[in-house]
Amino acid sequence: MTENSLQKPDYPELARQIKAWARELGFADARIGRAGLPPEAEQKLNAWLAAGHHGEMDYMARHGALRVKPAELVPGTLSVISLRMHYWPQARDSAEVLADGGKAYLSRYALGRDYHKVLRNRLQALADRIKREIGDFGYRVFTDSAPVAEVALAAQAGLGWRGKHTLLLTKNEGSLFFLGEVFTDLPLPEDEAEDGHCGRCTRCIDVCPTAAIVAPYTVDARRCISYLTIELKRAIPEEMRPLIGNRVYGCDDCQLFCPWNRFAVDTQETDFAVRHGLDDVSLLELFAWSETEFKEKMAGSPIYRIGYHKWLSNLAVGLGNAPTTPEVVAGLRARLDFPDEMVAEPVRWALSRHGVLV
Template identity: 60%
Template sequence: MAIASEINGKPVDGRALVDEIRRQGVELGFQHVGITGVDLADDEVHLLNWLDEGLHGEMEYMKRHGTRRSRPVDLRPGTLRVISARMDYAPAGLSGAWDVLADGERAYVSRYALGRDYHKVLRARLQTLADRIAELTGPFGHRVFTDSAPVLEKALARNAGLGWIGKHTLLLSRDVGSWFFLGEIYTDLALPCDSQETPHCGTCTRCIDICPTQAIIAPYKLDARRCISYLTIELRGSIPEDLRPLIGNRVFGCDDCQLICPWNKFAQSTPEADFAPRHGLETASLADLFAWTEQQFLDRTEGMAIRRTGYDGWSRNIAVALGNAPSTPAVIAALRSRENDRSPIVREHVQWASHEHARKERQSSISG
C-alpha cells in the first residue's frame, strides 16, 4: 500500500506511524512489534483439518470457536490489521532446567509459568500501547488479546515478521529462539504491513526426537492428547496410564522441545521482574509441593498461570511425578500422606504411584 494514508480524516505517513508504534512498544517492554493483514486462509485449512482429526483432545472450546480463530474480522468486526508483539520471558539460569529434569525428586515447572501470569503482564502493556497509539491518531477501533480469545497468534506473528512456526508448532526467531510470549492488537487502522518470516528449521528434527510422549506426530503437527502441557494443564480428568511414566517429573507443562532447539542458544534472559521465579518453584522438591494445602496453593499461586490447573489438578500431576521418582523415604512418605485424599482424582493417581513403587521394589527383589 502507499506510504501515505488517511486516519480520522487526516493524512498520515503510515511508515512513520509504524516506526513510532514500534518505538513505543519497545519502551513498554516488547522486544519486537510487527504489523500484518487478516488473511489466514491457508492456516484455516490446517486448523480445521487438525480439529477434524480430533487432535485437540478435550479442548472443545477450540471446535466451538470454529473459524473465528482464523478470521479476525469475525472476532472483531472492522479489523484491517493486527499489531503483533513479542515479549521475552526466559529466566536467568535457563540451563539449570536440564538439572531439574534429571533429578527425579524435584518438580519441573515450565519456565513460562514460574513467575507472574503473562496474561496479566502483556494485556496491560498492550492496552497501554493502544492508548499511546490513540494519542497519535485519535480514537480508533481496536481490541487487545493475549491468549485470551480465539486468535491464531503464531500465524499472525509469522505474517508480521516476528518469526516462523517451527516443526514443534511453536514460533521461532533467529534472534532469540522461542522463549517469548505473544500478544495482539486487532485494529481498524490501515497500517503498512511487514513481510512474512521464512522458515529456518532445515532438516533438524531434534524437537520431534526428544518429545517424551512423541506428541509431535509429524513436522508442524502436534497431537495435543499426548502433549505433556495438555495432560498437565488442560486435561481435567485422569491422565492415561500409558502416558504417566513418560511424564517424568514434569508437573506443569513441558519445555523439552524448546530446551533442545538449536535456535534457543540465542535466547536472552528476560529483564522483566514479573517473570522471575517465585516461591523457589524452579528447583522445588516434589515432596514439598505435595505437602501444600489447598489454601497454601491458592496463596502461593496468586497471580500465576499455575492457578489454571486448580489444586486437584496440581496434586494429580505431582502424584504422577512422585510415582516416577526414586523410591526414597521422602517420596514414599509424601504419597502415604495423601492416600486418603478427599479428591477421587488425586487418590487415583496416588494409588497408581504407590503401585509403581511396589512394582519397582518387586522387580528389584527378583533381579537382586
C-alpha cells in the same frame, strides 16, 4: 470498532512509531500483518480438529473458524499488530532439574507472575499511546485469551517463522517469548513474512518425551505434556504417566533442545522472575502444600488456574516416577484418602510404582 479520527494520516510513519513505542514498553519486537490468513490456514486447522488432535479442548472446535478470520472475530479489523516479549528467567538449569527425579519441573514461563495480566496491560498501554498520538481508533488486545491464531498471524507479519514444534521461532532470539496482538481498524502497512529456517532439523520431534509432535508442524495435544498437565481437566491417563517424568506443569523440551534457542534472551521483566523457589523445589514439598498454601503462593501465577486438585494429581504422577524412598512412600500414603478421585487414584498408581499395594 469505532471509526478512527484521522483523515489522511501518515500510516508508514505511524507504523514505525508503533514499533518504537512497543520496544519502550518492554516488547522485544513488533510487526504488522493483514487481518486474515490464507484459505489453507483454515483447511489445516479443520484437518487438525478432525483428527482429534485438540483432545478435550472443545472450545477450539467451537471457535475454530474465528481463529483464522480476525475481521470476523472483531468486525472492522484491518491490521494485526503482533508483538513478542521475552520470558526466560534466571533460574536453576532446566537439564539439572529434569535429571533429578525428586525435583518438580515447572515450565519456565510459569515460574513468575501470570503473563496474561502483564502482557494485557502492556498491550493496553501501547493502544493508549497510539490514541494519544492520533485520537480515537478501533482496537482490541489479545494474549492467549481468545480464538486467535497467534503463531500464524505473527509469522505472516514477519515476527518469526513457525517451527516444526508449532511455536514461533526467530534467528536471533529463539522462541522463549510470549505473543500478544492488537487488532485495529487502522490500515497500517504490512511487514513481509520471513522464510523458515528449520531446514532438515528434527531435534524437537526427536526429543519430545511423549512423541506429541506427530509430524513436522503438527502437535497431537492428547500426547503433549503441556496439555496433559494444564488443559486436561482430569487426571493424566495412565498410559501417559510413565512418560511424564517429573514434569508436573508444562514442558519445555522441544524448546530446550532447539538449536535456535542458543540465542534465546533472558527476560528483563521482574514480573517473570522466579517466585517461591519454584525453579528448584522437591515434588514432596509441593505435594505437602495445603489448599490454603497453594492459593496463597500461586496467587497471581498461571499455575493457580489449574486448581489445587489438578495440581496434586500431577504431583502424584511425578512422585510415581520418582526414585523410591521412605519419604516418597510416606508422602503418597498421606494423600491416600483424598476425597477427590482425580488425586486419590494417581496416588494409588504412584504407590504401586513403588511396590506398595493398597
